[in-house]
Amino acid sequence: MKNILPSYIYALFILTLLAACEDNSKSSINPNxxxxLALLMREMHEDGLRTKQQILDGETPEVKVKYHQLNTAxxxxxxxxxSAAYKSFAAYYEATVKSLLESNDEKRAEQxxxxxxxxxxxxxxxxPGPMRKIKRLYLSDAELAKLAGQ
Ligand code: HEC
Structure with missing residues (x-):
């Protein structure tokens, strides 16, 4: 029985590490x-779904989430x-939002x-945890073809 406690603590430690970058929006396994930032990211995901729908509907896309907060959350x-890597990815992401908001009808889907x-x-x-979820935000080939044909 002596060995049970340490392995339990070890498992908990691993879970805590994983929780940070898992998609835990459904089951919150993060004990803290x-x-x-996780809450902001979830909003960014919701907002992305809405922006995508606007593009599909031929409307001017908006980004309503306060995405600048990704620098301070x-x-x-x-x-x-x-990290320097995070900061440069954040700056690049913000630049792509700006380009999307400034893009004309033809470039919207691409931006x-x-x-x-x-x-x-x-x-x-x-x-990497949430990548599968984020991938679903992409416009599909069929959607892109439909938009190009409009
Ligand atoms: C500059 C880096 C960076 C960019 C850009 C970024 N993310 Fe994240 N994202 C993170 C980090 C780091 C976490 C982990 C947050 C935490 O647990 O504190 C995260 C977490 C998430 C999560 C999981 C949230 C949860 O429920 O725990 C989702 C979903 C997500 N991001 C979606 C997005 C979407 C959609 C975009 C683009 C619109 C985006 N991210 C752009 C770094 C980034």
């Missing part, structure tokens, strides 16, 4: 509660968000895809 792993690329690049390096 969700970080500001507290993260589950603060050292990640303080939207580039914005999702920017989400994916940062996640690939720093937080």
């Amino acid at each position: 509660g969700d970080s500001e 507290d993260a589950t792993e603060p050292e990640k968000a303080a 939207y895809q580039t914005m999702i690329d920017a989400c994916m690049s940062c996640h690939q390096e720093l937080c």
Whole structure:
């Protein structure tokens, strides 16, 4: 019985590490509660879905989430968000949002895809867990073809 306690603590430690970059929007396994950054990211995901629908509906896309906060929000792993890599991915992402908002009708779909690329690049390096979820924000080939034909 002596060995049970240490392995339990070890498992808990691993879970805590994983929780930071898992998609834990459904079951919150992070014992410290969700970080500001995790909550902001969930809003960014919701907002992305809405922006995508606007593009599909031929409307002017809006980005309503306060995405600049990704530079200041507290993260589950603060050292990640303080890294030079995080800061450059964040700056690139913000630039793609700006380009999307400034783009004309023809370029919108392409700029939207580039914005999702920017989400994916940062996640690939720093937080791969949610990538499967983020991938679904891309406009599909069929949707792109339909938009090009409009
Ligand atoms: C500059 C890097 C960076 C960019 C850009 C970025 N993310 Fe994240 N994302 C993170 C980090 C780091 C976390 C982990 C947050 C935490 O646990 O504190 C995260 C977490 C998430 C999560 C999981 C949240 C949860 O429920 O715990 C989702 C979903 C997500 N991001 C979606 C997105 C989407 C969608 C975009 C683009 C619109 C995006 N991210 C852009 C770094 C980034």
